[in-house]
Amino acid sequence: MGRNGEGDAGLSEFDLVVRGGTLATAAEVFEADIGVRDGRIAAVGLNLPRGAEEVSAKGLIVTPGGLDPHCHIEELSPDGAVHEESFSSGSAAALAGGTTSLICFLPQWKGHGLAESAPGYEARAAQSRIDYGFHQIITDPTPDVLEREVPALVARGVRSLKAFLTYDPLRLSDGEFLRVLAAARRHGAMVTVHCENFDAIGWRIEALLAAGVTDPIGHAWARPPLVEREATHRAIALAELVDQPIQVFHVSCEEAAAEIARARARGLRVWGETCPQYLTLSHDDLRRPDFEGAKAVCSPALREAGERDRVWRRIGDGTLDVVSSDHCGFSFATAKRSPGGGGYGQGAAELRPDGTPFFNAIPNGVPGIETRLPVLFSEGVSKGRINLPTFVRLSSANAAALFGLGGRKGSLAPGADADLVLWDPDAERVIRNADLHHAIDYTPWEGMAVKGWPTTTIRRGEVAARAGEVLAPPGSGRFLARGPYALARPRGVVPDGFDAASR
Numbered sequence: 447m448g449r450n451g452e453g454d455a456g457l458s459e460f461d462l463v464v465r466g467g468t469l470a471t472a473a474e475v476f477e478a479d480i481g482v483r484d485g486r487i488a489a490v491g492l493n494l495p496r497g498a499e500e501v502s503a504k505g506l507i508v509t510p511g512g513l514d515p516h517c518h519i520e521e522l523s524p525d526g527a528v529h530e531e532s533f534s535s536g537s538a539a540a541l542a543g544g545t546t547s548l549i550c551f552l553p554q555w556k557g558h559g560l561a562e563s564a565p566g567y568e569a570r571a572a573q574s575r576i577d578y579g580f581h582q583i584i585t586d587p588t589p590d591v592l593e594r595e596v597p598a599l600v601a602r603g604v605r606s607l608k609a610f611l612t613y614d615p616l617r618l619s620d621g622e623f624l625r626v627l628a629a630a631r632r633h634g635a636m637v638t639v640h641c642e643n644f645d646a647i648g649w650r651i652e653a654l655l656a657a658g659v660t661d662p663i664g665h666a667w668a669r670p671p672l673v674e675r676e677a678t679h680r681a682i683a684l685a686e687l688v689d690q691p692i693q694v695f696h697v698s699c700e701e702a703a704a705e706i707a708r709a710r711a712r713g714l715r716v717w718g719e720t721c722p723q724y725l726t727l728s729h730d731d732l733r734r735p736d737f738e739g740a741k742a743v744c745s746p747a748l749r750e751a752g753e754r755d756r757v758w759r760r761i762g763d764g765t766l767d768v769v770s771s772d773h774c775g776f777s778f779a780t781a782k783r784s785p786g787g788g789g790y791g792q793g794a795a796e797l798r799p800d801g802t803p804f805f806n807a808i809p810n811g812v813p814g815i816e817t818r819l820p821v822l823f824s825e826g827v828s829k830g831r832i833n834l835p836t837f838v839r840l841s842s843a844n845a846a847a848l849f850g851l852g853g854r855k856g857s858l859a860p861g862a863d864a865d866l867v868l869w870d871p872d873a874e875r876v877i878r879n880a881d882l883h884h885a886i887d888y889t890p891w892e893g894m895a896v897k898g899w900p901t902t903t904i905r906r907g908e909v910a911a912r913a914g915e916v917l918a919p920p921g922s923g924r925f926l927a928r929g930p931y932a933l934a935r936p937r938g939v940v941p942d943g944f945d946a947a948s949r
């Protein structure tokens with residue numbers, strides 16, 4: 447290279463070189479060094495010249511940094527309650543677990559416009575240590591929200607909306623959902639959707655409570671796979687009517703995945719996400735004694751043990767192509783014991799004699815932002831269920847394409863942000879909450895043995911976590927403004943008269 451100032455940072459071609467690793471991209475696995483300049487990947491090749499900083503990846507696998515496109519962090523309720531997980535703690539946990547970007551949720555409080563819901567939320571998010579973007583939740587799709595606020599938001603780089611078909615007070619009627627889909631189509635946004643049938647769940651809850659069922663397992667009995675399958679089918683049909691691309695969030699079972707597969711076979715722009723809890727946990731976790739089952743209460747509910755293999759098969763055939771955490775932290779000692787608890791229980795919030803809430807009032811959600819990738823790596827790659835390129839697609843590349851970050855995140859190509867994770871594929875660990883960095887007092891994976899662990903996480907060219915120590919300070923993450931992108935575009939297949947009558 448004609449340089450004689452080796453070791454002198456001012457003369458190095460690269461700020462950082464990650465040397466000697468096995469690189470895994472969404473397409474292939476190969477040996478190479480990665481040269482980083484100004485926070486981006488500048489070169490990939492063998493025997494790159496020395497960088498101002500060198501990180502050895504000998505014996506390690508190098509993947510793009512994880513993108514977690516579905517996490518609930520520091521959410522604010524109209525009554526002033528705030529999720530325990532802060533952007534500082536949640537993003538520290540993310541980094542320690544190999545995740546360098548996240549997409550979380552801007553709320554809309556019913557009866558309020560977007561701007562007046564959760565004031566200050568974006569300032570809170572600016573405390574993130576990793577790069578972050580938003581999905582905008584729509585709970586009250588008034589004309590002003592859809593025709594004035596949504597286009598302004600899209601112009602600022604928030605290019606995805608989130609719709610709930612269940613939970614009070616978040617859920618949309620079919621008519622409201624159609625209006626959200628049509629607005630997204632007009633303004634160029636992706637729509638993500640939580641698919642469960644609210645009324646069917648309510649009917650089941652009443653019947654179970656009348657029969658004296660109050661334990662956490664009642665949560666799964668009240669929300670069997672068919673309530674998810676029905677709402678998934680309905681969401682897809684309504685999206686087809688509008689010709690609007692959607693991603694179905696947190697698919698838990700074969701019945702719902704089959705609806706997505708059928709839609710995709712017909713050429714519809716429908717994608718499906720699942721989460722580690724649906725690949726590894728089951729009813730057994732909900733049946734744990736002493737209210738411990740509450741730790742596994744999330745929606746859709748965990749399924750019977752045999753369902754997990756069917757969800758893995760839907761990863762194998764490409765129907766489910768993103769694995770997010772749906773991180774949603776409610777501590778076991780406090781929030782999980784508070785009826786409602788800001789976590790959208792359904793029905794009357796009653797207490798059992800020991801003071802714990804009935805199953806229907808336990809706040810919904812499990813924490814998993816730090817364990818998402820180690821669990822997926824261990825159960826997927828180490829156990830031979832998926833190969834490394836599939837791991838990269840599930841953990842970052844597909845979500846990047848789906849949410850308008852393709853080429854920038856989830857990639858090891860020159861020009862991409864230098865978000866890198868060094869994995870020791872032979873490291874054997876036992877997951878202990880005491881070792882995790884989130885603010886929550888438990889993990890549903892406590893005691894699980896895993897093989898493969900992220901040893902170093904690099905975010906935009908800086909070593910942000912190493913050997914479990916988080917180095918990036920709060921506020922060092924950047925907002926990810928997203929521009930127009932291919933996968934959010936409709937197919938252009940609409941019924942006669944659609945465009946004249948689609949409002």
Ligand SMILES: [Zn+2]
Binds near residue numbers: 516518772774
């Ligand atoms: Zn969620």
